[in-house]
Amino acid sequence: MRIASGGVQHETNTFASTPTTLADFVRDSDCGPELAGGDVIFARFRDTGTIHGGYIAGAESVGAKLLPLLCARAQPSGIVEQKSFDTMLDWFIGRLQALLPVDGVLLDLHGAMVTEQHEDAEGAFIEAVRHVVGGDVPMVVTLDLHANISPKMARLADVIIGFDTYPHVDMYERGVEAATLLAHIIRGEMKPTQAYRQLPLLTMPPMQCTLREPMQTLMQRVHQLEQEPGVITATVSMGFPFADIHDASVSVLVTTNDDQQLADQKADEIASWLWDLRDELQPDLTSIEEVMRFADEHVNDGLVIFADGSDNPGGGAPCDGTVALQAMIDANFEGGVVGVLFDPETAKQAHEAGVGKTIHVRLGGKTDDKHGAPVVGEAYVRALCDGTFTYHGPMMRGVVDHLGPTATLVIGGVEVVVASHRRQCLDAEMLRIAGIEPTHRRLLVVKSAVHFRADIGALATSIFDADTPGIHRPDFSLFEYRHLRRPIYPLDRKAACQTRINLVHE
Secondary structure, X not given: OEEEEEEEEOEEOOOOOOOEOHHHHHHHHOOOOOOOOOHHHHHHHOOOOOHHHHHHHHHHHOXXXXXXXXXXXXXXXXXXOHHHHHHHHHHHHHHHHHOOOOOEEEEEOOOEOOEOOOOOHHHHHHHHHHHHHOOOOOEEEEEOOOOOOOHHHHHHOOEEEEOOOOOOOOHHHHHHHHHHHHHHHHOOOOOEEEEEEEOOEOOOHHHHOOOOXXXXXXXXXXXXXXXXOOEXXXXXXXXXXXXXXXXXXXXXXXXXXXXXHHHHHHHHHHHHHHHHOHHHHOOOOEOHHHHHHHHHXXXXXXXXXXXXXXXXXHHOOOOOOOHHHHHHHHOOOOOEEEEEEEOHHHHHHHHHHOOXXXXXXXXXXXXXXXXXXXXXXXXXXXXXXXXXXXXXXXXOOOOEEEOOOEEEEEEOOEEEEEEOOOOOOOOOHHHHOOOOOHHHOOEXXXXXXXXXXXXXXXXXXXXXXXXXXXXXXXXXXXXXXXXXOOOOEOOOHHHHHHHOOEOOXX
C-alpha cells in the first residue's frame, strides 16, 4: 500500500501588509532550499506532535509505505505571492507524478491560505492533486481548526479531518486518524460519505479555545456523536475571521460509512449546536492598565498573563506591538515580561554590544503603524542566546525551532525577550532559553491569542484577553470586509438570524 503525503500550510491574514514569499516557507519549514521530501521529512517529524508525525506513525501501524513529498509551512502573515505558491505546488505535483501509481493521498493543509489569485488556495491545491491521481484514488485531508472550508474542498476530498483542539494539541492524533482511515478506505473496508454545512457565522479566536466554555462542552458533544454507530468522524471548523474571502466562516463536516442520510442529520445537529452558541462565542477584552492594577492587588497570588492576541504572529500580526510594553514602562511596573517581541535589528544591536552593556534602542513598532510606536530609550542587555529551542509542551512537542539571535533586555522594570524570527510565544521553552522563568515573574505579556494556554497557561493563576490595537484584534468593527459573503453573524445580526444555517451542497 503506497500513500503519498504532503502539503503547504499557511494561515493568511488578508489585513496584514507583509506579503508571504517562498523564502518565508523555506526559512520556516527547515527542509532545505527546495523543501525536500522523503527522508528529510521523516527525520524532522518522526515522533513529534505534528500532523506528519501522526501520518508516519499511522502508516507504519497499518503496514503502508508513506511517501512524503513536501511539507511546507510559513508563519501566518499577508497574502501569499502567487509565484511562490505555484512553485511549491509544481514541486509537489512533479514529485507525485514521478512516483505514480499511488493507492491514496494524505494532504497536510491549513485551510485558510489566500494567494494573489486564489481566495481558496487549498481548494486549488486539492484540485491539482485530484487532476493527477484521478477520481478513484482516495484522498484524506487534514486541516487546522481555523480552516475556512469551501464547498470545493469538501467536494474534492473523500474525507476532511480538522483539529479538535485549540490550542492545537491533537495534531499527532489527527494525523494517525487520517492515515489509518485512509488505509481502511483503500482496503474497501468502508465507504466514506461526507456532509458539509457552512454557517453564516464568524467567531474570534479567544472564545474558540477548547479549554474554555462554551467550546469545551461543544467538543465533548461532538466526540460523543463520533461514537454513534455509522459515524466515522466529525469536524467543527471555527474559521479564520481575518481572511476577507467569500467562504470565511464556521463550518461542519460529518463522515459516515455509506450513509448520506445519517451524515446530513448529524451535520445539521452540530450546526444547530453552534448556531445556538453564537452570542457566547464573542470575547470580552481587558486593558493593560486594568491588568497591572489587578497584578498589584494580587501580588502574592502567582503569575498573571496578558494575552496580546491583537499582535499574535500566529494569526498574521507583526509581533512587534509596543502598546502593553510602553504602558508598563510608563507605570514603572516591576516584575513584568514581554515575550516574544520580533525585532531583528535590536537583537543584532544587543548581540554586538554584549551582555552587561546598556544600549540605546528603538524597539518594536517597525512593521506598521497599527500596533504602537517604537519604544525609545536605554535598555540593559541581560542575556543573549542563539534562539534554538525544542518544543517541550503538548503542542508540537519534539519539534526543533529557531527564534534566531535572541536578547533579553531590561527597560525600566520590564524585561523583553527580543527575537530575530517572528514566532508566537506558545511554549515556555521560548522564554527559558532567554533566561526567563515565567513562574518567577508577576505579569507576562504574550504575543499569542490562545496557543500559549497549552503550556504557559498552566503556569498562570489569572489570564486576560488583551484590549490592544492590531490586525488580529478580536473586534469585527475594526475590519472592512469586501469579499466576505453576506449576511453573516455578527456583522449582520438581524439578517443572519433570519438566514440561520446556510446548508451548502455543491
